[in-house]
Amino acid sequence: MILHELMSYELLRVIWWGLLGVLLIGFALTDGFDMGVGALLPFVARTDVERRIAINTVGPVWEGNQVWFILGGGAIFAAWPPLYAVSFSGFYLAMFVILAAFIVRPVAFKYRSKRDDPRWRSSWDWALFASGAVPALLFGVAVGNVIQGVPFHFTDDLHTIYEGAWYMKFIGLLDPFSLLAGLVSLAMLVMHGAAWLTLKAEGPVQIRARAIGSVAALVAVAGYALAGVWLAFGIEGFRIMGDYATGGPSNPLHFEVERTASWLTAYSDRPWIMVAPVMGILGGLLTFLGLRAGREVSTLLVSKMAILGVISSVGLTMFPFIMPSSSDPQSSLTVWNSSSSHLTLFVMLICTAIFMPLILIYTAWVYKVLWGKVTEADVTGNSHSVY
Amino acid sequence: MEFGIVELSRLQFAMTAMYHFLFVPLTLGLSIILAIMETVYVMTNRPIWRQMVKFWGTLFGINFVLGVATGITMEFQFGMNWSYYSHYVGDIFGAPLAIEGLMAFFLEATFVGLFFFGWDKLSKQAHLAVTWLVAIGSNFSALWILIANGWMQNPVGAEFNPQTMRMEMTNFFEVLFNEVAQAKFVHTVSAGYVTASVFVIGVSAWYLLKGRHIELSRRSITVAAAFGLASAFSVVLLGDESGYSATHSQKMKLAAMEGMWHTETAPASFTLIGLPDQEARETKYALHIPVVMGLIGTRSLTTDIPGITELVASAEDRIRSGIIAYDALMHIREARDAADPAVMATFEEHSADLGFAFLLRKYIDDPRLATEEQIVAASNDTVPTVWPLFWAFRIMVALGFGFIGTMAYFFWRASFRQMHFPRWSLRLAVVMIPAPWIAAEMGWFVAEFGRQPWTVDGILPTAMSVSALSMTEVAITLAGFVLFYTVLFVIEMGLMLKYIRKGPFxxxxxxxxxxxxxxxxxxxxxxxxxxxxxxx
Incomplete structure (x- = not known):
């Protein structure tokens, strides 16, 4: 076990910071349209056949898509254990709500069309709506909180303590900025779901999806721009003070952290990161135009570009911070103090380098097999092997 | 026992884990049975085999989705309710979980959609490949989860880092090839295969009793009985292998399962039944079989197996040594990089017992200030409650032998009696359906309850592993799970029964x-x- 010394601890940390982004973005690009379709379901599809068309556009792929989320959780656990410990216990009740959504959603997909009873089906349709819309909103809310800093601190033993009463772990998250972030996230995933439905469905489902999706795209762009202005003038940033080691032991208490006037100084330090917000805004506007024009494949691609830009802009702006603490800045989690050990990061990187390309290849193959529209004939004529 | 945040969190974890494992064994076994059936279809081209794959596949799907959904809970719970655990061992424990996602779960979940939706979109051979990939993915999932769990039972390949206050990996291959993990993996997947075999035979038997779907049912029984017989042998033999590896790694668990209060001179006898009495440290009305325990536990006639009383004495020594380690740790932590080499050496010498000092945290914040009574109390805490382990283990083993008998009988009737099954045997098969689930839950109970008071054996006590949450929060989520899981269970059973009644369609x-x-x-x-x- 000497091989891992070939790569510096610092480099491995930066790579894993990037991979964390890759997983979150992979999740948003794939499971994102599942959630978007769920959130759109009651509005784009009125009759049972229409609903089944919408559901079957994601029917064969949602299971694989959801694994991006599970793998994201696993990778945070393995590569950033303190982040996993702080965020999952700190956002306790919010996590439970997200968890409930992720339990209900698979079941709703799978069980909805297994009985003919209209009440049964409409209950599951609402379950699909809620389990798509609520997590889409809450993921944004969580990001909004992380940007502003989360009230937690570490004890000397590195126990994490979340400040405030228990209900603040839910109610306390819903401040105006975080709600705006939640709105951006929801609008963005609705836009993405609409782009997906435009590609995979036709007729009234597609027409409604395009109409709602183009509004969502504008809301997402406007909300994102507003959040940017808010960040420039209303929200303080964080900075690590003095000399510090980027390859030292992962102990947050070894660092000194202070507040700064704004996160956006990152853009003068590293001007190239401008590319991320530009992609976000441009992607959103192009998705709006694409949905209007009824373009199918290219709309989905620009929608992906928007998501890529928006999510990576958050990470790049905050770097090297991952989860700052508002109540005790010294406890803030950064790339340099909250990773796994040198060896674990290396072992995990080898595994990722082997399996991630395979995953991408076979996932692409599955999407290729399933290429094409889901039509009314597909769901009515073939009701035994579809949802 | 006082009921606090630790007990509530444990209850929640136990409940959600055991619920999750209602769905896992059927997924593990049925995926392989589906792949076998489809292989026969592709080789013989007989449509009945495709119908069998689709019919059992429908039941597989109803079960699979709840396995997936409840599995997410497990991943979340470590961070939500056990955040100190997550911090303390995430460096080792997180890796197999993440690799499970990368290597196994992605495979399984990506292809399971094509299994259902791909019949008309793929060639026969391609669909068969998809089915096998689902089966392989499911079973590899189990491998990585059990490597993670095996590490909690036998924490190899890791050491404590005073700078980061956590365990860190020193050798990935030791974690991977942990003997406990490997034995547990084969034991657990075999249990899944037995579960699916009993399920397939039971449902088919019900059809035969009703005179329905005769051809499908007889073929299904033939496949399941052959598969199930091999698996039932494997589950018992590998269970024995687990017992053997526990002799090295978890002596206390083994002693508690056996109700062995005192070291017996080798070769130890096996207590068939009896009434363990925790207070008096004896097993009343015990019925012993000579020599057997020594053979199971040590594979020899001359090696002693330590009893509970002796293990408590050794725990007391380790607590005292752990206090020395804790004291050195406090000095090292204060000095950061500039620690005195002598203190470092002291720490190295005693660091293996650091976890034992943490057992005192239940009584006092600083283990160095512990009184003699507290040290004695903490060493007594290392004994899990014996009677539930004793009985759960015996129920599991008895069922295990029962599966060998049942599977052998059905295999014989299917292979040498023209698939003719007497009615009594069909009724028995229907009644047996819940048995493998009971055995599997008992097995997990023994594995996890038997590890108490530790989450990671000898390293981190359960009481220290929990998150800093309020009782209210954990009670809310617990109530949420109970409500939610009950509703899902009722819905799932309803659909399962509906589609079994409906039969192949x-x-x-x-x-x-x-x-x-x-x-x-x-x-x-x-x-x-x-x-x-x-x-x-």
Whole structure:
């Protein structure tokens, strides 16, 4: 076990910071349209056949898509254990709500069309709506909180303590900025779901999806721009003070952290990161135009570009911070103090380098097999092997 | 026992884990049975085998989705309710969980959609490959989860880092090839295969009793009995292997399962039944079988197996050594990089016992200030409650032998008695359906309850592993899970029963035509067969 010394601890940390982004973005690009379709379901599809068309556009792929989320959780656990410990216990009740959504959603997909009873089906349709819309909103809310800093601190033993009463772990998250972030996230995933439905469905489902999706795209762009202005003038940033080691032991208490006037100084330090917000805004506007024009494949691609830009802009702006603490800045989690050990990061990187390309290849193959529209004939004529 | 945040969190974890494991074994076993059936279909081209794959596949799907959904809970719970655990061992424990996602779960989940949706989109061979990939993915999932769990039972390949206040990996291959993990993996997947076999035989038996779907049921029993017989042998033998590896790694668990209060001179006898009495440290009305325990536990006639009383004494020594380690740790932590080499050496010498000092945290914040009474109390805490372990283990083992008997009988009838099954045996098969689930839950109970008071054996006590949450929060989520899981269970059982009652409903005409031709062929009416083929 000497091989891992070939790569510096610092480099491995930066790579894993990037991979964390890759997983979150992979999740948003794939499971994102599942959630978007769920959130759109009651509005784009009125009759049972229409609903089944919408559901079957994601029917064969949602299971694989959801694994991006599970793998994201696993990778945070393995590569950033303190982040996993702080965020999952700190956002306790919010996590439970997200968890409930992720339990209900698979079941709703799978069980909805297994009985003919209209009440049964409409209950599951609402379950699909809620389990798509609520997590889409809450993921944004969580990001909004992380940007502003989360009230937690570490004890000397590195126990994490979340400040405030228990209900603040839910109610306390819903401040105006975080709600705006939640709105951006929801609008963005609705836009993405609409782009997906435009590609995979036709007729009234597609027409409604395009109409709602183009509004969502504008809301997402406007909300994102507003959040940017808010960040420039209303929200303080964080900075690590003095000399510090980027390859030292992962102990947050070894660092000194202070507040700064704004996160956006990152853009003068590293001007190239401008590319991320530009992609976000441009992607959103192009998705709006694409949905209007009824373009199918290219709309989905620009929608992906928007998501890529928006999510990576958050990470790049905050770097090297991952989860700052508002109540005790010294406890803030950064790339340099909250990773796994040198060896674990290396072992995990080898595994990722082997399996991630395979995953991408076979996932692409599955999407290729399933290429094409889901039509009314597909769901009515073939009701035994579809949802 | 006082009921606090630790107990509530444990209750929640136990409940959600055991609920999750209602769905896992059937997924593990049925995925392989589906792949076997589809292999026969592709080789023989007989439509009845495709119908079998689709029918059992429908039941597989109803079960699979809840396994997936409740599995997410498990991943979340470590961070939500056990955040100190997550911090303390995430460096080792997180890796197999993440690799499970990368290597296994992605495979399984990506292809399971095509298994259901791909019948008309793929060639026969490609669909068969998809089915096998689902089965392989499911089973590899179990491998990585059990490597993670095996590390909690036998924490190898890691050491404590005073700078980061956590365990860190020193050797990935030791974690991977942990003997406990490997034995547990084969034992657990075999249990899944037995579960699926019993399920397939039970449902098929019900059809035969009703006189429905005779051809499908007899073939299903034939496959499941052969598969199940091999698996039932494997589950018992590998369970024994687990016992053998526990002799090295978890002596206390083994002693508690056996109700062995004192070291016996080798070769130890096996207590068949009895009434363990925790207070008096004796097992009343015990019925012993000589020599057997020594053979299971040590594979020799001369090695002693330590009893509970002796293990408590050794725990007391380790607590004292752990206090020395804790004291050195405090000095190292204060000095950061500039620690005195002598203190470092002291720490190295005693660091293996650091976890034992943490057992005192239940009584006092600083283990160095512990009184003699507290040290004695903490060493007594290392004994898990014996009677539930003692009985759960015996129920599991008895069921295990029962599965070997049942599977052997059905295998014999299927292979050498023209698939003719007496009615009593069919009724027995239906009644047996819940048995493998009971055995599997008992097995997990023994593995996890038997590890108490530790989450990671000898390293981190359960009481220290929990998150800093309020009782209210954990009670809310616990109530949420109970409500939620109960509703899902009722819905799942309802659908399962509905689709079992409905029976196979896909490819019906094609299959029936084939069955008719096949029966004619068996009756030697080749001419009729030719007419039937020509008529299609």
């Amino acid at each position: 896909q490819d019906v005409e094609e299959t029936e035509a084939w069955v008719k031709r096949h029966q004619n062929r068996l009756a030697g009416r080749q001419d009729a067969d030719a007419i039937a083929v020509a008529a299609e």
